[in-house]
């Protein structure tokens with residue numbers, strides 16, 4: 468009798484011990500995961516005073532002047548094009564040419580281009596400003612340059628640019644001109660179609676340029692084997708980490724209406740290459756209407772991406788973004 472009681476007390480005790488051990492283990496793992504994600508999560512750097520100003524040509528088209536960044540839309544501007552640029556003196560001219568030709572033909576004087584020079588060391592800002600005066604003969608404000616004191620990354624540049632546009636719609640487009648600029652027409656048509664319902668109610672909306680239709684075409688097949696392997700690996704990771712309805716998350720040609728910009732960009736943490744994924748996660752969380760629109764795209768040499776280092780960094784950042792939202796370290800309604 469006594470020995471049976473002893474065995475039962477002992478087994479209860481060891482059960483309890485196992486439970487305590489297990490729960491301590493779970494708590495320790497959960498705390499470590501939280502701490503690791505917290506430490507690796509990203510707080511965007513706040514702009515320095517110089518980065519809250521832009522430079523453009525003056526009314527006499529002679530000198531360059533600096534002004535405070537605008538924070539409100541202006542009715543007479545339909546489209547603002549934000550071009551994140553890092554050491555782009557050798558690639559940006561042809562992109563600007565395509566864009567300006569298209570914009571002047573389609574919506575004369577109702578557009579602006581905002582080049583965000585992300586701390587380039589090759590004189591990108593001066594180069595672009597001189598082009599606006601000497602080559603394109605633009606009016607004051609048509610091309611504005613925001614120059615960062617230190618490099619922030621493509622996401623940081625796009626955020627700062629889009630938060631200070633004057634247009635009804637904001638597009639971000641790569642400086643290398645890899646996307647066919649005139650395809651923006653399709654993006655605008657699709658946003659116009661999504662942003663108002665039958666009763667005239669307005670919604671935030673985004674039209675996402677997409678190269679998903681090109682996966683088996685020359686343009687992609689011609690890319691290096693390593694780059695394509697990394698692309699497939701990256702797609703798999705994005706799928707696992709929660710964006711399943713959008714096939715091409717990384718295309719550098721995305722259009723937003725003002726409501727979508729206000730719903731997404733003040734809340735964007737990521738400043739590096741993976742920022743597109745956070746934009747889309749925020750968009751999906753906030754039920755922003757979207758469509759993926761096939762665009763024409765061609766490979767342009769001179770990429771700033773370091774395949775090995777940047778791919779690893781992107782994979783890590785992707786996991787961190789997803790986990791940070793799951794753990795409440797990033798909050799979709801807290802500005803940063």
Ligand SMILES: Nc1nc2c(ncn2[C@@H]2O[C@H](COP(=O)(O)OP(=O)(O)O)[C@@H](O)[C@H]2O)c(=O)[nH]1
Nearest residue numbers: 551552553585620621624641642643770771772
């Ligand atoms: N703001 C910013 N933009 C960058 C940086 N690196 C590249 N970009 C811009 O991002 C766009 C795409 O860059 P690219 O090198 O062509 O990348 P890829 O097309 O993915 O190979 C271009 O407009 C670049 O100027 C950076 O560090 N900061």
Ligand SMILES: [Mg+2]
Nearest residue numbers: 641643645770
């Ligand atoms: Mg490129």
